[in-house]
Amino acid sequence: MAGGVGGAKLAEGLTGALDAPEDLTVVVNTGDDAVVHGLCVSPDLDTVMYTLAGMSNTDTGWGVADDTFTTLEAMARLGADTWFQLGDRDLATNIVRSARLRDGVPLSQVTADLCRALGIGARLLPMTDQRVATILETPSGPLEFQEYFVARRHQDPVLGVTFEGVEHAHPAPGVLEALEADVVVVAPSNPFVSLGPILAVPGVRDALAATSARRVAVSPIVGGRALKGPAAAMLQSMGHETSALGVARLWSGLVDELVIDDSDAALAPAIEELGISAVVTGTVMGGRADRERLAHQLLVR
Amino acid sequence: MAGGVGGAKLAEGLTGALDAPEDLTVVVNTGDDAVVHGLCVSPDLDTVMYTLAGMSNTDTGWGVADDTFTTLEAMARLGADTWFQLGDRDLATNIVRSARLRDGVPLSQVTADLCRALGIGARLLPMTDQRVATILETPSGPLEFQEYFVARRHQDPVLGVTFEGVEHAHPAPGVLEALEADVVVVAPSNPFVSLGPILAVPGVRDALAATSARRVAVSPIVGGRALKGPAAAMLQSMGHETSALGVARLWSGLVDELVIDDSDAALAPAIEELGISAVVTGTVMGGRADRERLAHQLLVR
Structure with missing residues (x-):
């Protein structure tokens, strides 16, 4: 995902x-x-x-x-x-x-x-063949995603996220089947505006919660900061801890393992208390070698 | 036009x-x-x-x-x-x-x-804000204009031309008013597929027939050939004479003057018999100077 x-x-x-x-x-x-x-x-x-x-x-x-x-x-x-x-x-x-x-x-x-x-x-x-629009609630009112992200350069504090039209959406053909793979990997993407919409499609969150696949997420937060984009700012503005632990709490009940960066190793015990295995490794992906090494670690256990 | x-x-x-x-x-x-x-x-x-x-x-x-x-x-x-x-x-x-x-x-x-x-x-x-589609009747059946012109390189003999949707079309704002100008110039364009659609918009042909403007057309046929495109082939396949005289017959009752090329001077008397003044000059437009010279001749009488 x-x-x-x-x-x-x-x-x-x-x-x-x-x-x-x-x-x-x-x-x-x-x-x-x-x-x-x-x-x-x-x-x-x-x-x-x-x-x-x-x-x-x-x-x-x-x-x-x-x-x-x-x-x-x-x-x-x-x-x-x-x-x-x-x-x-x-x-x-x-x-x-x-x-x-x-x-x-x-x-x-x-x-x-x-x-x-x-x-x-x-x-x-x-995620779906239907039209779903991520809407950001901000102090300036609701903003469509591209307006928030590109036109206003994600400067507005985000107070909430909704997905317009999602109630009429269905998972695209193959999506639910994909969640029955050997391993389901939740990418180090923004939990609210990148992964949130996928989980909001009716049936997807339940399928992820119920799958027999090994489910492993990679934290997009490293050392309290997002590698790219507004994930850290959103965690903070929506009242979550701005750390890999804050991410772990969002994924509680949905993933079996959370991969966190070496620099966040101290958070591992608190993550494990949530019933999520903390896997500590280098998560910052530079070139292709980094990406394959991380991918290998997700797949081979 | x-x-x-x-x-x-x-x-x-x-x-x-x-x-x-x-x-x-x-x-x-x-x-x-x-x-x-x-x-x-x-x-x-x-x-x-x-x-x-x-x-x-x-x-x-x-x-x-x-x-x-x-x-x-x-x-x-x-x-x-x-x-x-x-x-x-x-x-x-x-x-x-x-x-x-x-x-x-x-x-x-x-x-x-x-x-x-x-x-x-x-x-x-x-000519109109509504959608009108020029359809060419050919031995291979009806063809939309771009299919006939671009995809099939105007090789098909054209047996007839119709204008799909034209019965619901109205002249665009300003079109009928433009026909009340001092001079109405009918360009040396294809009479069937370039000027024909304009005249087919309800009200336009009648307005051209009735206007008090001086109406002057320029023949697109020079020496029995079209300078560009399939105008000559269409005149022939639809049973008209492939000459400036054939063009003059199409414009009978709609224009006061037809500008024909020096090389077609011999056709002038037959054109005049239709009640159309034949104006003989060089009509082949190369560069900007040619175009302005011809334009001057249309305007200044």
Whole structure:
């Protein structure tokens, strides 16, 4: 189960650590999906897809490496509001996806076709084929995710998170089956806005709670800080402890193990008291070697 | 009244020949409009717009000069059928237009805003804000315009032309008023698929027949051949004489003058017999000087 960058890195590590990439299914958050310039964007799906295709922009965490912005610059000249950056190659993905979605093809099918075209062996699944929108409650009122995250640079304190439309959503085909794998890995993604939407899809949380799979989460908080994005700030603003222990409390009853960083080793006893095995190792994923090493540790016990 | 390339060249000449470009209104065919990759393309409107903005690709007759095709190439990699070529800068126009049309903004308003952003002084009007689709009857059955023109390279004999949806269309705001100008110029565009759709919009043909404006058409046929596109082949396959005289017969009762090329001077008497003044001059428009000279001749009598 994955959001964007952290999930993508770990997914890449897992494809290397598994016998075959086909053994990996990545269930990806789509609560960040939005309509931008009339195009249906799926930022987390694309970050995972581009990463597994070896074409991700690792500097920005979104988009395609070495992409150009010819179209976006021309759109700006035409008066379009271009705060949401889409490179020319990234646009291609969004144009193809949008056209097919408008033709009535489900997102899961579009995603499978895009992945096949890019030669990706792992299976990528959107959490749902229905539209779910992550909404952030802030002192300035409710904000859609991309407005909060991109336009306002996640500066607003988040007081709560809701998922618009989730009551009508169903897990995409294959999602519940994926939770019956040998191992279910919960990526080091934001628990509220990356993993929260996936768990909010009716049936997913219950399936994770009930599965006979070994369930292992990786903490996105290292030394009290998020490696990327607003996870630490959200833990604090929503009244949780800003640490791997705060993360462990969120996952209580849903995972068997929590992988925490060496620098957080002192938190292990408190985590174990929650009935979660604390696995202490280096969790910061730099290059591909880091990702595969961490992935190996998750799989081999 | 204009289609694509021929209309665009003459419109450019007219903006130079008039005291102010604001004195020109161009009513443009939208029967070629289509949805391509989920985007609403308006090829004739864009050819005129790019030409008046000084950014048209004069080699191809469509698109933006020196455009790149990064997005289209990436779309092809993703399995999209890319027979309809859209460059990166051209895509920007189509993305912006599509998003606004989907938001419910009329095409005439979107066009006005695009023109203002590109610094165009003349007024560009789509013939209608409603969707009208030019359909070609061929021995292989009915074909949509872009399929006939681009995908099948206008090789099919055309037996008839119909305009799907035209019975529900209204002239766009300003179209009927434009026909009350001092001079109405019918561009050297294809009479069947470029000017035909405009005249088919309810009210337009009657307004042209009844206007007190001086009405002058320019023949798209020179020496029995079309300067560009399938106009000559269509005249023939639909049983008309393939000459400026054949064109004159189509415009009988609708124009006061027909401008024909020096090389067709011998046809002048037969044209005059139709009650149309034949104006003989050089009608082949190469560069800007040619266009302005021809435009001057249309305006000054």
